[in-house]
Amino acid sequence: MTKLISLVTGVAITLAPAAFAQSEDISAAGAALAGPPVAMPEHTIGILQLNAQAEVAFRIAEGARIPAERLGWNVIVCDSLGDPARMASCSESLLNQGVDAILTVAIEPAPVMAQLRRANEAGVPWLTLGGGTTPNELISAQYAPLETEMSDLLHAYLIAQLADRPGNEHTMAISTFSQVWAGKERSDDLYADLEGTNITVVDEHVSDLANQIADARQSVTSQLTAYPNVDALLGTANYTVPVMGQLVAQRFPGKDFPDRPLVVGYLDDLVNLNSVRLGEVDAIATMRLDAASYVAIDQLAQLFARGTPLNADAYLQSEDVYGIDLREATLVTADNLPPEGEYVEPAADFISFFNAKWQAEFGAGG
Incomplete structure (x- = not known):
């Protein structure tokens, strides 16, 4: 048995040999899907948080921050605290700091329309994570579950x-x-x-x-x-x-x-x-909503490093795009609780998958 520290939870997890085998298999799948090696330019991304006091919102944002920093990017997080006025001021501040993309945690378009227009005019991608929002043509892509x-x-x-x-x-x-x-x-x-x-x-x-x-x-x-x-x-x-x-x-x-x-x-x-x-x-x-955050970071990585357009369906059609199901929903009762202090384990170890993919592509994330 070996203990690892979860990138998402910070909790020590005991992995049995079978779990290692699964991780090795999915890492191999990630590496096999990698594009040709290419240098990853330095970038700065902004994360517009809905309200970090909500644990799931914090997890969704961390699901973007952690892999972004592994890719060598600078990350600026601004927490709106659920206040529409702060949503606008946060996004304005991120744009003023010259971010190359904005990722929002379920922020509705209405309170940030001026900033959405500004980002669109400047060619700054605007992505929605974790929870879908009202459709808007100014949003570059939404990576959120049904x-x-x-x-x-x-x-x-x-x-x-x-x-x-x-x-x-x-x-x-x-x-x-x-x-x-x-x-x-x-x-x-x-x-x-x-x-x-x-x-x-x-x-x-x-x-x-x-x-x-x-x-x-x-x-x-x-x-x-x-x-x-x-x-x-x-x-x-x-x-x-x-x-x-x-x-x-x-x-x-x-x-x-x-x-x-x-x-x-x-x-x-x-x-x-x-x-x-x-x-x-x-x-x-x-569901593991931070899986959508990893997809968003991968899509931005392909855009930044290769000029590949964002695939807005990459999360909802993850089996076609990546060959793994990232949308598994689970009903948790007293009969199937995970170990104390741990989240529900996803069927597909997407963190190992993307880390292996990025290591092969960019020399990062391993």
């Missing part, structure tokens, strides 16, 4: 579980961040999937992105007070999930579903996984 791949998994679980809850009609309350495209996609898909069922959404709260945790605590408390017999709570924003779990546990001490409301949500933040481990949350749907 939200329904996660939401359909979660909704099927929720509908099946509520069949075990007493009563012929069931109610649920949700917290969403529908002002962001990804959140709206998740909540819209919920309403579509609930059509024809006996489940009704009795309350929908739209999160305050600039005041995430306090807002979640206040809104969930209000929902449980207004609907004390609610059958389920769902958080489309990852940071609401542990808050829901804690507050439901306080209202129903020592109870598990179906003797308390079902609690479900999104993304394998360590705090979310721990909430499942504690029995406070029943299930989360997740």
